[in-house]
Amino acid sequence: MNTSSNLIATEQRLGANNYKPLDVVLTRGEGVHVWDTDGMRYLDCLSAYSAVNQGHCHPRILAAMVEQAGRLTLTSRAFRNDQLAYLYEELAALTGSHKILPMNSGAEAVETAIKAVRKWGYEVKGVPEGQAEIIVCANNFHGRTLSIISFSTDPDARAGFGPYTPGFRTVPFGDAEALAAAINANTVAVLIEPIQGEAGVIIPPAGYFTRVRELCTANNVTLILDEIQTGLGRTGRLLAEEHEGIEADVTLIGKALSGGFYPVSAVLSNSEVLGVLKPGQHGSTFGGNPLACAVARAALKVLVEEGMIENAEKMGDYFLEGLSSIRSNIVKDVRGRGLMLAVELEPEAGGARQYCYALKDLGLLAKDTHDHTIRFAPPLVITRDQVDWAVEQIEKALT
Numbered sequence: 001m002n003t004s005s006n007l008i009a010t011e012q013r014l015g016a017n018n019y020k021p022l023d024v025v026l027t028r029g030e031g032v033h034v035w036d037t038d039g040m041r042y043l044d045c046l047s048a049y050s051a052v053n054q055g056h057c058h059p060r061i062l063a064a065m066v067e068q069a070g071r072l073t074l075t076s077r078a079f080r081n082d083q084l085a086y087l088y089e090e091l092a093a094l095t096g097s098h099k100i101l102p103m104n105s106g107a108e109a110v111e112t113a114i115k116a117v118r119k120w121g122y123e124v125k126g127v128p129e130g131q132a133e134i135i136v137c138a139n140n141f142h143g144r145t146l147s148i149i150s151f152s153t154d155p156d157a158r159a160g161f162g163p164y165t166p167g168f169r170t171v172p173f174g175d176a177e178a179l180a181a182a183i184n185a186n187t188v189a190v191l192i193e194p195i196q197g198e199a200g201v202i203i204p205p206a207g208y209f210t211r212v213r214e215l216c217t218a219n220n221v222t223l224i225l226d227e228i229q230t231g232l233g234r235t236g237r238l239l240a241e242e243h244e245g246i247e248a249d250v251t252l253i254g255k256a257l258s259g260g261f262y263p264v265s266a267v268l269s270n271s272e273v274l275g276v277l278k279p280g281q282h283g284s285t286f287g288g289n290p291l292a293c294a295v296a297r298a299a300l301k302v303l304v305e306e307g308m309i310e311n312a313e314k315m316g317d318y319f320l321e322g323l324s325s326i327r328s329n330i331v332k333d334v335r336g337r338g339l340m341l342a343v344e345l346e347p348e349a350g351g352a353r354q355y356c357y358a359l360k361d362l363g364l365l366a367k368d369t370h371d372h373t374i375r376f377a378p379p380l381v382i383t384r385d386q387v388d389w390a391v392e393q394i395e396k397a398l399t
């Protein structure tokens with residue numbers, strides 16, 4: 001057996017079976033490319049679910065990480081460190097937020113927001129204790145913790161894990177009038193992804209978020225946008241909310257906040273919502289640690305200073321044009337915004353996974369989502385030539 005078969009066999013023997021990865025064992029990454037243990041190079045069109053927006057092993061983020069790792073990595077929040085204030089300042093300047101709470105994973109940021117808006121509901125809005133409701137959308141994906149899967153509509157994510165956390169109400173995504181009908185006096189928040197990523201890159205109709213914003217403002221409901229996947233340049237804007245010119249009350253970011261080096265997430269908010277959390281009511285040993293802060297500061301700098309957000313818009317339009325030009329009777333739909341793109345296949349195509357394997361053999365890594373859709377989300381540093389090459393391989397695999 002060669003190295004990769006050995007490693008795969010060991011993973012299957014000892015690892016919990018909670019993932020079904022493509023059988024490619026990666027050992028190195030640089031920019032848009034990754035290499036497997038046999039030396040084959042691939043164009044990465046997943047970017048670790050948009051965590052590697054800045055490209056693999058970006059040298060400036062690496063340098064910041066190494067420098068900080070040699071100086072101070074973790075103090076816990078029992079003491080202060082000399083990186084957190086700078087991260088707050090830089091994030092606030094970039095996003096206009098007034099209060100920030102750093103965590104580690106995306107799911108933790110979502111949980112944090114849920115806790116904060118419930119408390120805000122009781123203390124500020126005046127909702128009776130224990131009655132707070134949060135409205136979510138069907139086919140959402142916000143993470144894997146118990147409260148989050150309690151309001152998932154995906155049976156794979158939810159079934160068998162009850163009893164479930166109450167206090168959530170589900171409406172169809174993209175239907176503002178259904179949302180209007182679901183709001184009542186106990187509604188403390190609406191939690192939505194600007195574009196549903198895991199559901200297959202589902203873009204809501206134009207005007208949807210303008211109306212959602214109006215409804216939230218009119219009913220004193222906190223609008224929480226989960227930008228963990230759409231944020232930090234992925235859709236050709238720093239935050240996807242900018243496409244409709246609206247502002248969420250609470251924005252969740254994660255993934256690319258570290259450029260893929262380290263789990264770093266954050267809740268960005270106005271002062272009223274995060275202001276309800278007092279010492280002892282929330283936290284995390286690693287949240288806001290100096291290593292995470294130094295890495296995040298470098299990851300944000302690189303994103304802005306190296307023009308990655310603008311490149312995502314340009315290359316995204318170009319990639320979408322390329323995908324749309326593919327003539328194949330198994331392609332049902334092509335969609336995307338910025339470098340968050342998807343090709344949905346006809347049901348007769350027999351599932352997307354086999355095409356991901358075909359693409360892998362051609363040197364391009366992409367991931368099937370929900371059986372019939374292939375998502376394409378390369379690092380934001382992709383060039384025109386690399387997009388041309390990718391479209392050629394996708395055309396080969398689909399025709």
Ligand SMILES: Cc1ncc(COP(=O)(O)O)c(C=O)c1O
Pocket residue numbers: 049105106107108110141142143144193197198226227228229230254255
């Ligand atoms: C929109 C969205 N929210 C939350 C999460 C959860 O993030 P994490 O896997 O870091 O917990 C994800 C991860 O894919 C996501 O796409």
